[in-house]
Amino acid sequence: MIYDLFIIGGGVNGCGIARDAAGRGLSVFLVEQNDLASGTSSASTKLIHGGLRYLEHYEFRLVREALIEREVLLKAAPHIIWPLRFVLPHHDGLRPKALLRLGLFIYDHLGGRKILPPTRTVDLHTDVTGEPLKADFTTGFEYSDCWVEDARLVVLNARDATAKGAIIRSRTKCVSARRDGALWTLVIEQNGQQETIQAKALINAAGPWVSSVLGAVVGRNDPDKIRMVKGSHLVVEKLYDHDRCYIFQNADGRICFAIPYEQNFTLIGTTDQDHKGDPGKPEISDEETDYLLRSVSEYFRMPVTRDHVRWAYSGIRPLYDDGASKAQEATRDYVLKVDKPDDGAPVLSVFGGKITTARKLAEAVMDKMKPFFPAMKGSWTAKASLPGGAFPYSEVDARIAALQKAYSFLKPAVIRRLFRAYGTEAEKILEGARFANDLGQSFGPISEREIEYLRANEWVVTADDILWRRSKLGLHMKPEEQQALREFMEPTQKSKPKKTAKVD
Numbered sequence: 001m002i003y004d005l006f007i008i009g010g011g012v013n014g015c016g017i018a019r020d021a022a023g024r025g026l027s028v029f030l031v032e033q034n035d036l037a038s039g040t041s042s043a044s045t046k047l048i049h050g051g052l053r054y055l056e057h058y059e060f061r062l063v064r065e066a067l068i069e070r071e072v073l074l075k076a077a078p079h080i081i082w083p084l085r086f087v088l089p090h091h092d093g094l095r096p097k098a099l100l101r102l103g104l105f106i107y108d109h110l111g112g113r114k115i116l117p118p119t120r121t122v123d124l125h126t127d128v129t130g131e132p133l134k135a136d137f138t139t140g141f142e143y144s145d146c147w148v149e150d151a152r153l154v155v156l157n158a159r160d161a162t163a164k165g166a167i168i169r170s171r172t173k174c175v176s177a178r179r180d181g182a183l184w185t186l187v188i189e190q191n192g193q194q195e196t197i198q199a200k201a202l203i204n205a206a207g208p209w210v211s212s213v214l215g216a217v218v219g220r221n222d223p224d225k226i227r228m229v230k231g232s233h234l235v236v237e238k239l240y241d242h243d244r245c246y247i248f249q250n251a252d253g254r255i256c257f258a259i260p261y262e263q264n265f266t267l268i269g270t271t272d273q274d275h276k277g278d279p280g281k282p283e284i285s286d287e288e289t290d291y292l293l294r295s296v297s298e299y300f301r302m303p304v305t306r307d308h309v310r311w312a313y314s315g316i317r318p319l320y321d322d323g324a325s326k327a328q329e330a331t332r333d334y335v336l337k338v339d340k341p342d343d344g345a346p347v348l349s350v351f352g353g354k355i356t357t358a359r360k361l362a363e364a365v366m367d368k369m370k371p372f373f374p375a376m377k378g379s380w381t382a383k384a385s386l387p388g389g390a391f392p393y394s395e396v397d398a399r400i401a402a403l404q405k406a407y408s409f410l411k412p413a414v415i416r417r418l419f420r421a422y423g424t425e426a427e428k429i430l431e432g433a434r435f436a437n438d439l440g441q442s443f444g445p446i447s448e449r450e451i452e453y454l455r456a457n458e459w460v461v462t463a464d465d466i467l468w469r470r471s472k473l474g475l476h477m478k479p480e481e482q483q484a485l486r487e488f489m490e491p492t493q494k495s496k497p498k499k500t501a502k503v504d
Contacts, residue, residue: 003029004373006186006199008174008213010034011041012150012358013334013350014205015157015168020362021369022164023384024377029197030158030166031188033173035465037154039280040207041355042469043315045233045257045269048073048081048146048356050111052247053255054332055103060110062333066356067111070146073359074115077156077386078393079423080149083116084259086245087129089137089299094249097139104143115393116144132240134301142244147259150355151469152421155458156386157358163387170459177202177218177347184345201372203365204349208279208316214349224337226351227321228276232284233269234292235261235311235475236304248299256295262472263413265310268292272326275316282314311475320351334361338368346372388423403427409436414445421471429453443488444481445473451489463489 005021007014010032018030032038050067051059074081088104090097104119122140124130129140158168169190176187186197206213214223239258246258254272261267271288289306297303320335334353340346348368353361363379370376391399396419404415407430418426429450433439440448446466454460454470463486467474474482 001027001198002183003027003197003199005029005201005203005369006174006177006184006197007031007203007205008177008217009203009205009207009209009350010036010154010158010168010170011039011205011207012037012154012157012355013207013353013361014203015154015161016358016362017203017205017350017365018161018166018168019157019164020359020366020379020381021376022161022166023380024366026373026376028161028166029199030161030168031172031174032168032170034171034280035461035469036158036168036170036459037151037469040315040317041154042151043231043233043282043313044150044355045231045259046148046150046267047084047257047259048148050107050145050356051332051354052103052107052143055106057331059331059333062331062357063107064110065360066354067107067113069356069360070111071113071115072382073148073153073356074146074393076381076384077148077153077389077423078391078396079389079420080152080156081146082393082396084145084147084245085117085142085243086145086247086257087122087140087142088247088249089124089133089140091137091249094251100141104141107143113144116146119143128242129244129246131242132300132302134299137299148355149421153355153358153386155470156388158459159387159457160384168459171461174213174217177213179341179344182343182345184347200345201369202345202347204347208318210318210349210351214347218347220339224349224351225321227319227324228274228279229317229319230273230275230282230288230314231270231317232273232282232288232292232312232314233267234284234289234309235265235267235313236308237266237310238264239266239296239300239302239304239308246296246299248295250295250298256292258296258300262475265475268296268304279316279318282316284312284314288314318352334364336361336364336368388425391424399424403430406430407433409434417445417471418450441488443485444477446471446477446485448488451485461489 004026005028007018007030018028022028048070050063054063108118120142122142124137124140162168172188172190175189178185184199184202188195204213211223211226214220248256259267293304322331335351337349400416400419404412
């Protein structure tokens, strides 16, 4: 079979393109060398946001597109995306109040906000959000953005793509891509076995590996360059009890978030640091850790120290190298480059992009592909739900309550987690169960029934796929529970326990 599109990269961009293309009637084959969302797409700040600070760099098109996407995505996947309110404390000597008000006015109106509530001014001496802050912060501005379970967004795009006929192969590497006239001949490798695929067009959505794919796989001598910028985050003990988030201004002009995370924690991020070396193994540096702790400690009454840290993660932003002098000033906008020699098969490479605009990026890719596939259908994803999300966002609590009533033998928190992960598909995991043991062996908060669902439907192979990507249960499970899960899923792990990603 000759496929229309062959896609390299199983992150949010690659899976989003696969979904969009399959829905337009194109035949699609996607490969990802590791687990889906194993790179940049599971290491974000987990926000669907317009990018308030991008206004300072005059990236109005990017901000407008992202602001519009907040509500589009909220409607598409209300189980894994939900509204958040952010409090921006005013700080004398940094950005003046007038500039903040102007920026937030633009933020409120640039994207045609309809669902999310508008900005308001907050008296930090009387509002609950002022309680964890130092007393000298008196005024704040509260505005809206959204949260997203980033790795789950990737998997849901992949699932919808397969439902529409795409082939998704994780843990499969493209080792060679060569033009053969109007076709690409591609060699892929999985578990040491090689296979040859042919396709009419190649999409290079390899994220931090996009340039190396152009060079080592496609064979170009002068591949376009990316700027690898590392963003690191800390997960610390819960710093406050309310549900609002904070966006703090730092003296260096950057901002830092503090966000309620996984019920028992606070997420702090992010950094912007140029990265050299292997993009597959980024780690937070001592310098970044100190920077994040120092940034939030400037605002919170209680200093946040290394003793509070329970986990850390880092990701590489594969930004287009626009020559910006500072990592924080490099454009977050995406750049699409098409290479097509006369009578040769095209390759499109994706540079940059962000979780928020991945759906729009996929549409832009398909616009670039129209000359090569003139018969394909038009755009469709703007009003389509993702798996498990075919219900109004306003019904989330009611649907969770109904599920809790139907399966009252489970703790309410368990049902809430299942619905927040799978939406209406949670019923497929619980169907027919009358007692907890009907769900099979238990590994702390996760059951054998859920594990088998993940294996059958979400490309799960290892325990880490579950603990740190399909969920963040690694933060909640005891070491012995994690080890039992590893032994269940990977019997060879019995003899050598695997170290978890938690840090002390």
